[in-house]
Amino acid sequence: MKPMIVVYKTLPADVLAYLNEHVETIVLDPELGASHEALFWALHLALSGADGAIGASVKITPAMLDAAPRLKVLSTISVGIDNFDVDDLTRRGIVLTHTPDVLTESTADTVFALILATARRVVELAEWVKAGRWHGSIGPAQYGVDVHGKTLGIVGLGRIGSALARRAALGFGMRVLYTNRHANEVAERAFGARRVALAQLLAEADFVCLQVPLTPETRGLIGAAELKAMKRSAILINASRGAIVDEAALIDALASGTIAGAGLDVFEREPLSADSPLLSLPNVVALPHIGSATHETRHAMARCAAENLLAALAGALERNVANPEVLTGRTLRS
Numbered sequence: 001m002k003p004m005i006v007v008y009k010t011l012p013a014d015v016l017a018y019l020n021e022h023v024e025t026i027v028l029d030p031e032l033g034a035s036h037e038a039l040f041w042a043l044h045l046a047l048s049g050a051d052g053a054i055g056a057s058v059k060i061t062p063a064m065l066d067a068a069p070r071l072k073v074l075s076t077i078s079v080g081i082d083n084f085d086v087d088d089l090t091r092r093g094i095v096l097t098h099t100p101d102v103l104t105e106s107t108a109d110t111v112f113a114l115i116l117a118t119a120r121r122v123v124e125l126a127e128w129v130k131a132g133r134w135h136g137s138i139g140p141a142q143y144g145v146d147v148h149g150k151t152l153g154i155v156g157l158g159r160i161g162s163a164l165a166r167r168a169a170l171g172f173g174m175r176v177l178y179t180n181r182h183a184n185e186v187a188e189r190a191f192g193a194r195r196v197a198l199a200q201l202l203a204e205a206d207f208v209c210l211q212v213p214l215t216p217e218t219r220g221l222i223g224a225a226e227l228k229a230m231k232r233s234a235i236l237i238n239a240s241r242g243a244i245v246d247e248a249a250l251i252d253a254l255a256s257g258t259i260a261g262a263g264l265d266v267f268e269r270e271p272l273s274a275d276s277p278l279l280s281l282p283n284v285v286a287l288p289h290i291g292s293a294t295h296e297t298r299h300a301m302a303r304c305a306a307e308n309l310l311a312a313l314a315g316a317l318e319r320n321v322a323n324p325e326v327l328t329g330r331t332l333r334s
């Protein structure tokens with residue numbers, strides 16, 4: 001009998017066909033218009049008979065896992081694994097796989113889009129033109145600030161942070177400061193990146209980019225004190241996870257001029273509520289979590305997640321495992 005797999009994110013047709021060559025699938029397609037809550041409960045139910053699941057953007061709870069005695073593999077179509085309690089999965093002998101690398105460059109592109117959009121006021125001024133308000137020549141009221149030659153502060157120099165450092169140093173002649181648990185010698189040699197304490201990064205950076213994963217240690221990393229420690233002219237860019245920033249403190253800092261602006265792709269609660277105060281602040285560019293959302297990258301992520309899933313089910317996965325202890329310490333659940 002083929003393994004039974006729950007698919008809880010829309011997959012490209014060729015990736016679904018590839019999966020169906022090897023497994024049986026139950027497809028819960030979020031694009032069919034079900035609410036997030038309906039998808040959550042449908043997944044809860046479907047997991048009870050499943051050997052594996054592939055999808056993204058739904059929190060996997062202990063109750064779901066309690067009700068899924070056959071589950072062996074969860075394959076998330078994301079690099080972030082904050083929708084899972086990894087230790088709990090490891091205890092239960094369930095492999096968690098994710099999709100690093102394939103989304104690095106497009107996510108770094110999104111970060112740069114936010115840097116340019118906020119510094120050069122791209123969204124605000126494009127709307128101004130569309131509103132028919134461009135009458136004479138533009139003046140200081142429409143000026144932005146330079147990006148090239150400025151200081152970029154990267155909080156977390158992993159894969160995406162490094163791709164950002166490369167763009168900043170080689171493409172924009174920027175000085176790069178970073179914080180990270182370990183020194184990144186490649187980025188230091190190739191891009192002149194300098195590892196500093198968070199306090200120094202906040203004090204000196206013109207753009208502060210958050211590139212850390214969401215963990216208990218990084219939750220609320222940027223609060224009122226950290227925002228106050230930034231330059232008044234600085235811009236905060238967050239395309240990692242919303243909860244790394246205290247959103248209420250950020251709203252205060254933006255409204256009071258403690259910092260100059262923010263480019264945000266992620267929020268404490270997503271989708272961002274239409275009445276969020278962030279949306280009425282002129283110095284904010286808000287995007288709907290599009291970090292990796294290009295046709296090419298989303299296809300590569302889906303394919304990678306499908307390959308991860310099949311390899312893990314076959315006991316042959318060597319990379320992209322978030323909890324490799326499950327593979328080394330014991331065999332998969334049978």
Ligand code: 8YV
Binds near residue numbers: 079103291
């Ligand atoms: C996706 C992401 O938005 O990979 C991640 O961690 O945040 C994004 O690439 C998300 O996982 C939905 O697919």
